[in-house]
Amino acid sequence: MTTYVGERRTPRLGGLNPTYLGLEIRRTLRNRRTLFFILIMPAVFFLLFGLPQKGEALGNGEPVTGYIMISLAVYGAMVATTSGGAMVAVERAQGWSRQLRLTPLRPTAYISTKVLSAMTLGLAAVVVEFLVGAVSGVRMPAHVWVLAGLAAWVGSLVFAAFGLFIGYLVPAENVMQFLGPILAVLAMFGGLFVPLEVLPHAFGEIAKWTPVYGIGTIARSPLTGDTVTIAEVANVVAWTLVFGLGAARLFRRDTARV
Amino acid sequence: MEKTSLAELAEPVGAAAVRLTGLTKRFGSVTAVDDLSLSIEPGEVVAFLGPNGAGKTTTVDMMLGLARPDAGSVEIYGEKPSDAVAHGRIAAVMQSGGLLKDLTVAETVRMTASLFGRVRPVEEVLTRAGILGIADRRVGKCSGGQQQRLRFAMALLPDPDLMVLDEPTTGMDVEGRREFWAAIRQDAAHGRTILFATHYLDEADAYADRIVLVRHGKVVADGTAAELKGLAAGRTIRATLPGADPVALAALPGVDQVEVRGDSVLVRASDSDVVARHLLTATGARDLEITSRNLEDAFIALTTDSKENDR
Numbered sequence: 100m101t102t103y104v105g106e107r108r109t110p111r112l113g114g115l116n117p118t119y120l121g122l123e124i125r126r127t128l129r130n131r132r133t134l135f136f137i138l139i140m141p142a143v144f145f146l147l148f149g150l151p152q153k154g155e156a157l158g159n160g161e162p163v164t165g166y167i168m169i170s171l172a173v174y175g176a177m178v179a180t181t182s183g184g185a186m187v188a189v190e191r192a193q194g195w196s197r198q199l200r201l202t203p204l205r206p207t208a209y210i211s212t213k214v215l216s217a218m219t220l221g222l223a224a225v226v227v228e229f230l231v232g233a234v235s236g237v238r239m240p241a242h243v244w245v246l247a248g249l250a251a252w253v254g255s256l257v258f259a260a261f262g263l264f265i266g267y268l269v270p271a272e273n274v275m276q277f278l279g280p281i282l283a284v285l286a287m288f289g290g291l292f293v294p295l296e297v298l299p300h301a302f303g304e305i306a307k308w309t310p311v312y313g314i315g316t317i318a319r320s321p322l323t324g325d326t327v328t329i330a331e332v333a334n335v336v337a338w339t340l341v342f343g344l345g346a347a348r349l350f351r352r353d354t355a356r357v
Numbered sequence: 358m359e360k361t362s363l364a365e366l367a368e369p370v371g372a373a374a375v376r377l378t379g380l381t382k383r384f385g386s387v388t389a390v391d392d393l394s395l396s397i398e399p400g401e402v403v404a405f406l407g408p409n410g411a412g413k414t415t416t417v418d419m420m421l422g423l424a425r426p427d428a429g430s431v432e433i434y435g436e437k438p439s440d441a442v443a444h445g446r447i448a449a450v451m452q453s454g455g456l457l458k459d460l461t462v463a464e465t466v467r468m469t470a471s472l473f474g475r476v477r478p479v480e481e482v483l484t485r486a487g488i489l490g491i492a493d494r495r496v497g498k499c500s501g502g503q504q505q506r507l508r509f510a511m512a513l514l515p516d517p518d519l520m521v522l523d524e525p526t527t528g529m530d531v532e533g534r535r536e537f538w539a540a541i542r543q544d545a546a547h548g549r550t551i552l553f554a555t556h557y558l559d560e561a562d563a564y565a566d567r568i569v570l571v572r573h574g575k576v577v578a579d580g581t582a583a584e585l586k587g588l589a590a591g592r593t594i595r596a597t598l599p600g601a602d603p604v605a606l607a608a609l610p611g612v613d614q615v616e617v618r619g620d621s622v623l624v625r626a627s628d629s630d631v632v633a634r635h636l637l638t639a640t641g642a643r644d645l646e647i648t649s650r651n652l653e654d655a656f657i658a659l660t661t662d663s664k665e666n667d668r
Contacts, residue, residue, distance in 0.1 A: 107444040108474035118471035122464055129459050194454025198511075200423060201451075202472040203443040 113205030115212060123216040133182050136279065137224045141175035142231040148292075150235055159324050165239045166319060168232035169247045170291040173318050175224030176255035177311065178282055182275050183217025184262020184346075191270040196353070210263065210350060217259040218252070225252050239322060246321040254314030254335060258282075260342035261310070267349035289315040310338040372435035374399045374519050374550040375420065379429035382415050382574075389415040391574035392429070397552060399434075399518065402545050404565035405554040406656075412574035413554035414452070417523045420552075421449055434518055445473055445515025450508045450522045458497030462488055462507055465496055469511045476514045486510035487540055502533030509540065520544070522553035526560065538564055558656050570656070592629035596642035598622045609635055 110116070127133055149167035157163060190196050199209060225248050239247075265278060286292060288302075289311025295303040306312050313334030320327050375397035382390040390412040397403050405413050418424035420431055422438030433441035441447040456465060466483060470476045483489040486506045496504065505525060512520055522541070526534040542564060545551050555561055561568050561582070568585050570578040578585060591613060601622040603615040611628035622642070626632045629647050636642035 106475070107446065109443045110472060110474045114472040116471045119468055122460065122468045122471075125464075126457065126459050190457070193457060194451075195457050197423065198451070198455035199472070201421060201442060201449055201512075202469060203445070203474060204472040 109203045113208035114203055115208040120212050120215055123212060124219050127183065127186070127216060127220060132275070133220075136275075137175055137179040137182065137220060138227045141171045141178075141224065141228050144174075145171050145228065145231055146235070149232070153236065157323060161239060161243075161322050161324075162237060164232065164235070164237045165243070165322050166294075168228060168237050169251065169319050169322060170315060172225045172228040172248065173251045173254065173289075173311070173315055174282075174286050174291045175228050176221040176251050177258040177286070177314075178279075179220035179224040180217040180255040180259040181262040181265075181278055181282060183220045184213060184259045184264075185266040185274045185278060186217075187213060187263060187266035188270050188274040189266075189272050191266070191353070192272045206350065213263065214256075214259050217262060218256065221255040221259070222252050243321040247318050250314065250318040250321070254318060257310055257314060257335060257339045257342060260339055260346055263346035264342045264349065267346060267353055285309055285311045288312065291315055307334070310334070310342075313338070373397060373432070374401065374434060375552065376432040377416070377420070377429065378432075380416065380419060380426050380431065381428040382412075382419060382424060383427050389574050390419070390426075393571070393574060393576060394429075395569060395576060395579075397550065399550050400548050402551045402564065402566045403553075404561035404568045405552060405571060406556070406558070406561040406568050407554075407571035408556055411556075411571045413556075413571060414523055415574075416571075417449070417521055417552075417554055420521060421447065441519075445475065445517055447519045447521065448512035448515055448517035449520070450505065450512050450525050452524045452527055456496045456504055456507065458495065460496055461493050462496060462499065462503075462510075463492035465507060466510055466514070470514050473515050475516075477516050479514075482510040482513040485513055485540065485544065487536060500533070502529045502537065505529065505533075505537060506540065509537070513544070517549070519550045519552065522551070524554055524556070526555075526557070534560075591625055591627045593648050594624045594626065594629050594632045594636065595644075595646045595648070596622055596624075596636050597644040598636065598640055598642040601640070601642075606632070606635075 145168055149164050149171070152163040152167065155163040157166060187196070190199075229244065229248060262278075265274060288306040288309040290306065291311060295306050298306075307330065313331045316325070316331050317327050317335065319325075373396045375395065377393055377395045380390050380393045380395075381388065393412070393416060405416070407413050415424060419426050420433065420438060422431075422442055431438050433447045436444065436446065438447070460468065463479065463483065466479050470479055480489065483492055486509045488503060488506050488510060491499065491503060494503075496507065499507065509522075509525075520541075525541075526537055529537060538560070541551065541553075553560075553565070565582060567579070567581055569576055570585070597620050599620045601617050603617055603622070606612060606615045606622065606624055609624075609626070609631055611631060612624055612626040614623075614625040616623040616625075624632050624636075633645060633647060636645060
């Protein structure tokens with residue numbers, strides 16, 4: 100038998116490691132469709148719908164283009180983190196999850212890797228959208244860039260949980276094909292495409308209960324100067340819990356070890 | 358004890374590579390694995406042979422901790438399956454699936470390697486599996502045989518004491534099968550315990566030291582290839598013998614079965630010479646006929662549903 104170097108041991112942190120995370124991110128970036136939906140489409144939306152508003156100002160004098168840019172950054176981040184989380188669906192469909200069970204990788208380390216790679220994608224979506232905005236002439240105070248960007252990014256954690264939840268619910272390789280339209284509808288209700296104020300009142304009332312509303316308004320608040328309400332924070336927390344607990348439940352069922 | 362690494366010292370003395378005790382798994386009303394017991398010693402190369410649906414894959418799944426037995430227990434080198442997997446003591450090459458199409462061959466191995474506590478170098482396992490030349494190819498563009506050798510490379514990473522292969526050559530062409538087995542055989546020469554499930558008779562015959570024949574989730578025969586061939590090479594002796602004494606015939610060495618049909622007697626035996634000599638010298642038998650059965654017949658006889666062949 101081959102002479103061993105060192106003893107048999109299980110990996111540190113249950114298998115969570117930078118090589119695995121790095122290859123995960125590289126794999127996602129290789130998917131042209133994913134890249135298009137999370138990086139290119141939101142940027143194109145900005146050029147199509149944001150730029151024509153150049154020169155217009157909000158009530159407090161800040162640029163309308165900034166409002167649109169932040170909204171679309173939230174949209175890009177939510178699509179990115181959803182597709183990152185939903186990759187578990189693809190991996191279950193391809194039998195990779197089963198293959199991973201033949202390694203020491205702990206289920207929690209697997210989920211952590213998925214969330215980290217989803218959040219990395221989400222960050223990329225926000226950065227790209229802000230870069231396109233800045234190059235196109237959006238001018239806002241420095242703290243607005245930082246706070247709005249952070250809110251859009253951190254808030255997209257809701258959708259990493261959403262992606263995982265759906266990923267464990269539907270083991271299909273084409274899961275993003277039906278998640279795409281759902282995300283667009285949610286973004287609509289979250290006021291990411293059209294401000295809720297210009298829509299019928301009833302629409303706005305329903306919107307307050309949908310999962311994008313919270314992060315949308317919170318991310319724009321540094322620009323609009325609106326105070327963040329408890330209802331908005333509660334919206335984000337509640338939906339994160341709903342999707343997170345849902346995902347955790349399905350995930351436990353899926354990865355029950357013998 | 359010759360080896361002195363800590364892991365070796367920690368290993369329970371005399372632990373079998375595999376110890377299955379009363380293993381049972383049911384799916385609804387179907388009993389896929391039925392009170393199966395089996396012990397495999399370190400260093401053995403064992404074929405788990407049986408027709409499709411015999412319970413081979415279910416047994417393998419339970420050995421790997423992918424399925425939970427309804428009854429009975431599994432021990433891999435004295436450990437429970439999940440611990441054996443976590444310690445890299447057992448590794449497996451599964452039948453299909455389990456690969457990400459958008460990674461390259463080398464990336465797949467690197468990713469898998471990063472999940473283990475202790476691994477062989479990536480280049481080494483690629484070389485041993487014979488796929489170093491296609492390291493940069495996307496998995497989705499690899500042939501079935503190449504994908505199977507990739508699974509083999511991944512299984513080599515933790516340098517497992519026990520390698521389990523589930524129908525490893527399904528869907529491969531002749532050349533692919535030969536190359537695959539050459540790699541496995543070379544590996545087994547280093548003393549690794551190998552268990553492979555197959556429904557190809559010739560594979561079991563050519564590559565295993567020991568063949569465990571399963572049917573309906575039960576072991577129906579267990580022995581070296583030579584022993585099974587002996588069983589298989591059993592012959593049927595037919596003779597005309599009014600008033601034959603089946604008890605006396607059954608007592609002859611090597612006789613499996615005696616059947617009296619009117620004036621004829623049919624004896625199934627592994628040693629036809631003894632029976633023929635007895636019939637012709639000690640009884641008044643005439644019209645003696647001896648027909649032989651080949652390995653294929655024996656396999657079919659042992660693994661198909663027929664009351665006559667139930668053992």
